[in-house]
Amino acid sequence: MSYSLPTLAYAYDELEPHFDEKTMKIHHTKHHQTYINNANTVLEAYPNLAGQSVEELIKDLNKVPDEKRTFMRNNAGGHANHSMFWQGLKIGTTLAGNLKAAVERDFGTVEEFQTKFETAAAARFGSGWAWLVSKGDKLAVVSTANQDNPLMGEAIAGVSGYPIIALDVWEHAYYLQYQNRRPDYIKAFWNVVDWDVASERYNERPS
The missing domain is CATH 3.55.40.20 (Iron/manganese superoxide dismutase, C-terminal domain)
Structure with a gap:
């Protein structure tokens, strides 16, 4: 199982004027996608890592071979962090x-x-x-x-x-x-x- 770019629940311009459309699009399709592409190279090389969620993987990076651990710390971490970030954005909700x-x-x-x-x-x-x-x-x-x-x-x-x-x-x-x-x-x-x-x-x- 490889990682994939999550679909956003909103359009890129939907968070304006607070977060602009151009940044949102580049951030999602370029920066986040790069973390995914990089992490997937490791999943392909080590199929035993591919059967768990990215959150499970970053909770126990010792499962990752030494030579790829820092690489996955950065790239699987980037995928996990951005996935949560996108999911947590929306205009008009209230803390309650x-x-x-x-x-x-x-x-x-x-x-x-x-x-x-x-x-x-x-x-x-x-x-x-x-x-x-x-x-x-x-x-x-x-x-x-x-x-x-x-x-x-x-x-x-x-x-x-x-x-x-x-x-x-x-x-x-x-x-x-x-x-x-x-x-x-x-x-x-x-x-x-x-x-x-x-x-x-x-x-x-x-x-």
């Missing part, structure tokens, strides 16, 4: 229910959570991601470098947790529209978070 209650419990207010998330996303030097994760019975904000994912665990990614929302802060995600104004891109993210998907992930998180 169990997830909102958990955010208020663990961060004080929704605004305090957003400030902490924005700080983590802006402070990530170079390329990487910002995440809201579930760790045990608590929520936490973390960031990772490059295409690392909290599912990889602290020994690899430096953080751990079950991802609830993800924000790509690689320049390719925003530079055409926002240039060097990463903080503006981060703030725009709140207009396109699919809180319904985030709530589903929170409610279905592993115990």
